[in-house]
Amino acid sequence: MDSNILVIGSGISGLTYAIKMAEQDPNLRIIIISKNNLLESNTKYAQGGIAVVSNFEKDSFDKHVKDTLIAGAGVCNKEVVEFVVKEGHERLKELIEWGAHFDTQSSGLHLTQEGGHSEKRIVHHKDKTGLEIQKSLIKKIKTFGNISLLENHTLVDLITDHHSGSDYKRCYGAYVISNLKQEIIKISAQITVLSTGGAGQLFSHTTNPKNATGDGLGAAYRAKVFMEGLPFVQFHPTALFPKIKGNTFLISEAVRGEGGILRTQSGKRFMTEYHEKAELAPRDIVARAIAEIVNQSGDAFVYLDCQAISEKDFIHQFPTIKENCQKIGVDPPKDPIPVIPAAHYFCGGISVNQVGETKLKGLYAIGECSYTGLHGANRLASNSLLESLVFSHRAAIDSVEQLKGPLPPQDFYEHLPEWEEEHFISNEKISAIGKVKKQLQKLMTSKVGIFKTSQGLIEAELELKQIFMETQEIYRQNKLTLGICELRNMVSVAYLMIKQSQDLKYNIGVFYNQDYVE
Numbered sequence: 001m002d003s004n005i006l007v008i009g010s011g012i013s014g015l016t017y018a019i020k021m022a023e024q025d026p027n028l029r030i031i032i033i034s035k036n037n038l039l040e041s042n043t044k045y046a047q048g049g050i051a052v053v054s055n056f057e058k059d060s061f062d063k064h065v066k067d068t069l070i071a072g073a074g075v076c077n078k079e080v081v082e083f084v085v086k087e088g089h090e091r092l093k094e095l096i097e098w099g100a101h102f103d104t105q106s107s108g109l110h111l112t113q114e115g116g117h118s119e120k121r122i123v124h125h126k127d128k129t130g131l132e133i134q135k136s137l138i139k140k141i142k143t144f145g146n147i148s149l150l151e152n153h154t155l156v157d158l159i160t161d162h163h164s165g166s167d168y169k170r171c172y173g174a175y176v177i178s179n180l181k182q183e184i185i186k187i188s189a190q191i192t193v194l195s196t197g198g199a200g201q202l203f204s205h206t207t208n209p210k211n212a213t214g215d216g217l218g219a220a221y222r223a224k225v226f227m228e229g230l231p232f233v234q235f236h237p238t239a240l241f242p243k244i245k246g247n248t249f250l251i252s253e254a255v256r257g258e259g260g261i262l263r264t265q266s267g268k269r270f271m272t273e274y275h276e277k278a279e280l281a282p283r284d285i286v287a288r289a290i291a292e293i294v295n296q297s298g299d300a301f302v303y304l305d306c307q308a309i310s311e312k313d314f315i316h317q318f319p320t321i322k323e324n325c326q327k328i329g330v331d332p333p334k335d336p337i338p339v340i341p342a343a344h345y346f347c348g349g350i351s352v353n354q355v356g357e358t359k360l361k362g363l364y365a366i367g368e369c370s371y372t373g374l375h376g377a378n379r380l381a382s383n384s385l386l387e388s389l390v391f392s393h394r395a396a397i398d399s400v401e402q403l404k405g406p407l408p409p410q411d412f413y414e415h416l417p418e419w420e421e422e423h424f425i426s427n428e429k430i431s432a433i434g435k436v437k438k439q440l441q442k443l444m445t446s447k448v449g450i451f452k453t454s455q456g457l458i459e460a461e462l463e464l465k466q467i468f469m470e471t472q473e474i475y476r477q478n479k480l481t482l483g484i485c486e487l488r489n490m491v492s493v494a495y496l497m498i499k500q501s502q503d504l505k506y507n508i509g510v511f512y513n514q515d516y517v518e
């Protein structure tokens, strides 16, 4: 056995879980693998903050529960919502003890308000909360002697009975590829944790980094683990246009909260025609309105006019946004910011129980790759970092119990087979990966994106079959690479998303099929 615990992914959920396990038992051998460097993750880019009830004079757990249930459109698991909201307070305190800094004011933590929240309860670090959290967790993780960090290593497949020929009905670790040497290694583990984040890269525009390709979901699917809620993809209405170095940068909702107005390229304010709350309508409504304007006008983007915000306030509250806009020659609040909607958050994912364990024993899924029932059909802003903290804690407590046994014997792990490389070794098809990936992103954006139709979903399934076949050919003919692993996972997640979207026969939350509009 190479490890007691294998954690796949180094965002807020994977790192928090690993810290908790290392603290509970210094004798555990813990390995964390991360596709790139430890920092690169959705967590790093989180701007707004964490939704946690802190001001008990005005706010209450009940109010936060109610807001979450309303956003989730009746599909949330109420029991989950209640414990996540209540436990958030303790988890935030721990995060602060581990070294994360949040903005304060004379009465305590400085709290902001985001769409769907009835009170100010977002704890934040300027407009770079995620970066602050991620850096403090990485600093903390490096203090443990029993945690090994494998950066630039990518999950290929989970090890299950299918590989071992046994009948323990468990997960036994994973096959992992080293991105640099392109060697596949086997890492056996008594407990395996998927904390691989979202899959925003399925779409042409996403606020997620390049590594958000749904790998955990793809591997779980191949291990026959159940998935839920995949049609519920939250699109953020305002992402910067054009991309910077291939990445779409998020323009926080807080800019609209401070007075930013959405306008067509000819200067007309349009959100007042779509919702009484205009620019502060729920995210899905704003995203659909922008998409409609863009589709009708043929323009590539709309403008976010920030002139209502003073230069001083903008610099103070949105330093990162200003810096990134300046990279494309736009200087807010003086200049309007060109924006378009972008895939932002996967409300669905791998089904887990209330301690983060999947149906496959020994396999946990935490954070954005999981479906816990907290978000239902639409996530309430800033509830995802909260979910990651609460479920990492719960999964760690449960893992400690599970390690007490019964478990397969030590020599069983030692004899798990190595990865079988069946492929022909030729790199002829390798250059096709980028092209197929773009084709997939285009397909998902046009037919499985903000607007869907029943016919569009049928066409998407047919076109995806072609993409699947091309991907299979690339997979069979080449030596396995990081790029092939990612493409394979993206195709699997796309397939599941299309199938689950076809099964959904009414509009709910962020899911929107134009055929169901009365």
Ligand SMILES: Cc1cc2nc3c(=O)[nH]c(=O)nc-3n(C[C@H](O)[C@H](O)[C@H](O)COP(=O)(O)OP(=O)(O)OC[C@H]3O[C@@H](n4cnc5c(N)ncnc54)[C@H](O)[C@@H]3O)c2cc1C
Pocket: 008, 009, 010, 011, 012, 013, 014, 033, 034, 035, 036, 038, 040, 041, 042, 043, 044, 045, 046, 047, 048, 049, 050, 051, 129, 130, 153, 154, 155, 156, 195, 196, 197, 198, 207, 208, 209, 211, 213, 215, 216, 250, 344, 345, 366, 367, 368, 369, 381, 382, 383, 384, 385, 386, 388
């Ligand atoms: C721009 C932006 C702003 C956001 N703002 C907020 C906010 O204000 N508040 C909020 O609550 N949420 C916000 N979110 C959502 C939130 O950041 C994420 O849901 C959360 O950080 C997910 O954490 P995670 O640990 O599950 O995954 P991530 O932080 O995405 O980490 C995933 C990890 O898995 C690794 N990985 C992926 N695939 C593999 C593989 N095959 N092998 C090995 N490792 C792999 C990655 O390298 C990474 O280390 C935002 C998201 C974005 C993109």
